[in-house]
Amino acid sequence: MSPTQLWKYHSIVFLLFFSILFVFSSPGACQDNAKQEIARIGVLAKRGPAIFKKRWSATASYLNSRIADHHFTVTPLTFQEITQAVEDQELDFILVNSAIFAGLEAIHGVSCVATMKTMLDEHESTVFGGVIFTRADRPDLQSLSSLKGKNFMAVDRQSLGGWLMALRELKSYGIHPDNDFNKLNFTGTHDAVVYGVLAGEADAGTVRSDTLERMALERKISLNEIRVFPFSRRLHDSALYINPDIYENFPYQLSTQLYPEWPFAKLNNTSEQLAKKVALALYQMPSESAAAHDAHIAGWTIPHQYQSVRECLQDLHVWPYDTADDIQLSDVLKQYWLYILAGLITLSLSLLAFFYVSRLNKALQISRQELENAFRDQKASLDYMFEESLNEIYIFDAMTLKFLRVNKGAQRNLGYNADELSQMTPVDINPDFNEDAFHWAMGPLITSQGKCLIFETRHQRKDGSTYPVEVHIQSSHYLNREVYTAIVLDITARKEAELEKKKLEVKLQQSQKMESIGTLAGGIAHDFNNILEAILGYTQMSQLKIDNKEQLTNFLEQINLAANRAVELVEQILTFSRKTEERKTSPLHPHFIVKEAVKMLRSSLPSTATLHEKIECQTCQIMADPTNIHQIVVNLCTNALHALPNEKGEISVGLSCCELDADEITDASVSPGAFVQLTVADNGHGIDPSIKDRILDPYFTTKEKGKGTGLGLAVIYGIVKDYNGIIQVDSQPGEGTTFRILLPMVHEATRASDHEDEPDSTIPTGTESILVVDDEPAIVELCTAMLTDLGYHVTGITDSHEALALFEAEPNRFDLILSDQTMPGLTGAELAQHVFKIRPDMPFIICTGYSSIINVENARDIGIKKFLKKPVTHSQRAQAIREVLDHV
Known part of the structure; x- marks a missing residue:
């Protein structure tokens, strides 16, 4: 296997090992909540403290986010400060150039845990070199040999990319800077070298290989102003020459051979466990992370071999290989270099191959053992997480x-x-x-x-x-x-929370109704006073005109009309006060409800405010609860009144039909089609654009403290959403506000008449015995007189306990009981239950004005045959009694 193949194999195994180990070394899985320890990182500030902070602060933050038991700090250090800080063990890790690392490795035993992958303009690299350059307008400087006798500028004597690489290259051309340059100046930073050469302070200079491209991307310089002395391979056919493919693919201008990029190294006093965690975190650093972005790098990879760096330092006899007599060694090399070159190359290659293979084999053995341990730990960890x-x-x-x-x-x-x-x-x-x-x-x-x-x-x-x-x-x-x-x-807890939220929303709507009570109360007071005035006036006139039958009939008719208006007004109160939970939707014509609400509101508005009504849609139907539509109109009109300056201005209420297509609807839950549009507009002060988006939020109000709960529009919004409708608001400061409520239209459906069929004009009679029970003596007297006129035998009682005692004494005396519901002592329902215990088939009718305790369904469940809602006309009462008695 070739060294290159061995190196690739070693890299794959190394990455695999640390990737697996990383899964089980994460802070959430393995660390206790122990007190964090400080981990100090010394970083070579090659471009000055300001750029240092911008580049490396995010790396410390990244390590802090990945390793919970340590807090990482970064400190900028100069070339001179690095050695002293390592010697005094003031640091845990260092990030320095490859030359300083090679020296510290030899002297203090620091070891590399990761090698930097640089990133510039989407190019990644793990090696770098030096650039020797001059201004583009210097035609007299065409080769490195022409630099003799010129002024030269570099970064620092310890800077690998900013001096040592170039020094080695210059010596290969027979240039000895201390003797051959007119002036050699070190600036301290790479940027200063570039600026110095461009400013004419030096004829040529050297920086690390990606500095020119980076400064050009930062728009600090133009590459057209610079000419680079190109790298010549013919002088590097020795073992010092890196794989030719790397040179072919190297993305930056280059004047020297390539060396491994900056290492991230640990000191010998730093624990191996912490070093592994840091290495894992660095290997896992995404190229798009803030840490990589700020550092202008693509991330980190496994440690490279830094033998070529050590050879460079040894060749130049610089720290830490500067203990020998440089002059004598130079003389020897000058005189005998040709004779010893072949031997050195052969020996170097042999030793390098031997040590590299030995080290690789040892590393592979260690990696294999660590991988086995990692797999074992992984299985145990996964089993634990699965089970627990x-x-x-x-x-x-x-x-x-x-x-x-x-x-x-x-x-x-x-x-x-x-x-x-x-x-x-x-x-x-x-x-x-x-x-x-x-x-x-x-x-x-x-x-x-x-x-x-x-x-x-x-x-x-x-x-x-x-x-x-x-x-x-x-x-x-x-x-x-x-x-x-x-x-x-x-998700039991989540479902319970959702149910509780729904209950709170219901309470929210009910609470908002109380805000409208003031408006409702004004209208009721006004209408009721008018009703009572009509009743009292016509009654007094009837007394005065008792001899005039025609006028008496007219007056009594007016009294009857006024009483019917009172009935309607009470029905409005009960409709408005009905709780939200009782909402029952049905097809309805909204114009009836809108007209009724406008009529009530007109009586409560001040004379300075005018309420206009424009109903264009009288045949359209919507699916809704009448209470909700009434509530929407009242709330919007109340808000419109408050928006009028000094309650002086105009309010318009409109009802129309319209069609909306999909492009006009922004709410995905609302389907296009026909809509009924309710519009409430005012010419008040309008809504401030800065709060327009918040007006539908619960508890948001612009009114003074104590004058509004901020629930009105929130409840309207909730009602409209429940009906799959849309609420739109148009407002301009100083010009007024228009609210549009759009509710889906439903097709006409066959519905029962809004009114019961008129009863037969003939009032039925009878001869049965009836017990009348009511705590109002006037009602008992009236019912007794009316039923007696119809032929019934009537016994009237004003006390429910007394009525029960009478029934218990003679249970078969009565054929029917007619009772009020709300009475002191026993209610009508309670009286019925006692009666049914004695006589289960007893015909029983209950009358009530309003009760939250009993309704038609409750009454039927108890056994009550008929449920009448007050006020009851003479004809209704007679027909109900006859109907119950005829079905016994």
């Missing part, structure tokens, strides 16, 4: 569906042990599936490899109880067979 997960994990056969493996979480949640589950399938624990349905549900996993199927269902415990779960399932291989792997989450 709080979620349920199942592996089951794709054909038979039999469980092959289940974890403790599944056993704990289901109540089965592992042996029991090994004889079961997912169908046995899922009441929502049979075997065919389950196979059908898994279809997408068969047609799309790598896809994860997510759905919600139920699992059934051993005791028969069920609980909601969220299933994540995908196809895979296990024990050489096709399987499904499922991770199941118990």
Whole structure:
């Protein structure tokens, strides 16, 4: 096997080992919450502290994010500070050029854990060289030999790319800088060398190979201003010459041979465990990460061999190989170089091959052992994570569906042990599936490899109880067979939270209604006073005109009309106060409700505000609860009134029909088609654009504290969304606001009449015995008189306990009981229950003005034959009594 093949094999094994080890060395899996230790990284600031901070701060942050038990800091160091810091063991890691590393490796035993992959303009490289350059307008400098007697500029005597590489190249051309240059100046940074040459402070200079391209990308220089002395291979046919393919593919201008890129090295006082973690983290650094981006690199790779760097330092007799007498050695080399070259090459190649192969074999043996340990640790770690997960994990056969493996979480949640589950399938624990349905549900996993199927269902415990779960399932291989792997989450808490959220939304809507009570109360007070005035006035006039039958009839008719208006007003109050939970949608014509709401609002608006009504749509139907439509109109008009300056201005309420296509609808949950549009507009101060997007948020209000809850528009938005509708707001500051509510139109459907059929004009009579019970003496007296006129034998009682006592004494005396519901002592329903215990078939009718305790359904369940809603006319009462008695 050739050295190149050995090196590739070594690289693959090395990366495989550290990739596997990384899985089990992550902070979340292995580290305790111990106190973090400081890990200090010394970095060579080759381009100055400012650029250093920009380049390497993100690398420290990256290591901190990957290694939880240490806190990494980076410190900029000059060439001179590096050696002292390592000698004093003030650092844990260093990031320096390859020459400094080679010296510190020889003296202090530092060791490389990763080699840098540079990145410039999408080019990656793990080697670099030196560039010797001059200005493009210097035609007198065509070769390195022409530099004799010129001024030369370099970075630092210890800089590999900024001096030593070029020095070695210059010596190969017979140039000895200390003697042959007119002036040799070291600037301290690469950028300063480039600027110095371009400014004419030196005839030529040298920097590392990618500096010119990087400065050009940073728009600091133009490459057209520079000419580079090209690298000549003919002078490098020795072992010092790296693989020719690397030179062919090297993306930057070059004047010297190539050497390994900067190493990330650990000091000998740094623990091997920490070094491995750092190496793993660096190998895993993505090229698109912030750390790689800021450092202008593509990441890190396994350590390269730095033998070529050591040979360069030895050839130049520079630190740390500067202990010999440079002058004497130079004389020897000058005189005998031709004779000893062949021997050195042969010996070097032999030794290099021998040591390289020996080191590689040893590294392979170590890697193999570490890989075996890593695989063993991996299996133990995976087994632990599988078994101890709080979620349920199942592996089951794709054909038979039999469980092959289940974890403790599944056993704990289901109540089965592992042996029991090994004889079961997912169908046995899922009441929502049979075997065919389950196979059908898994279809997408068969047609799309790598896809994860997510759905919600139920699992059934051993005791028969069920609980909601969220299933994540995908196809895979296990024990050489096709399987499904499922991770199941118990979502009981989530479902309970969703239910609680829905309850809170209902409470939110109910709370908002209270904000509208003020508006409603004003309208009710006004209308009720008018109604009462009409009733009282016509009654007094009737008393004065008792002798005039014609006028008396007219006055009584007016009293009846006023009373009917009072009935309608009470119905409005009950409709408005009905709770949201009782919402019942049905097809309805919204223009009736809009007109009713506008009528009520007009009576409560101040005289300074004008309310206009424009109903263009009287035949269209929507599916809604009348209470909600009434609530929307009242809330929007109330908001419009508050938007008028000093409540002075105009409010317009409109109702129309329109068509919306898909392009006009932005909400994916709303389908195109016909809509009924409710419009409420005002000419008030408008809405500030900065808060327009927030006006539908719960509890957001622009009113003063105590004058608004911020729930009105939020509740309207919730109602509209429930009806699959759209709410639109147009507003310009100073010009007013227009709200548009669009609700889907439904087709005309056959509906029952809004009014019951008029009763027969003939009032039925009878001779049966009736017990009338009501706590209002006037009502008892009225019913007694009316029913007596119809031929019935009537007994009137104003106390429910007294009525029960009378019935208990003579249970067969009465043929029917007519009772009020809301009474002191026993309610009508409670009285009925006592009566039915004595006489189960007793005909019983209940009348009520309003009750939250009993309704038609409740009454029927108790055994009550008829449920009448007050006020009850003489004809309605007589027909109800006759209907009940005739069906006994």
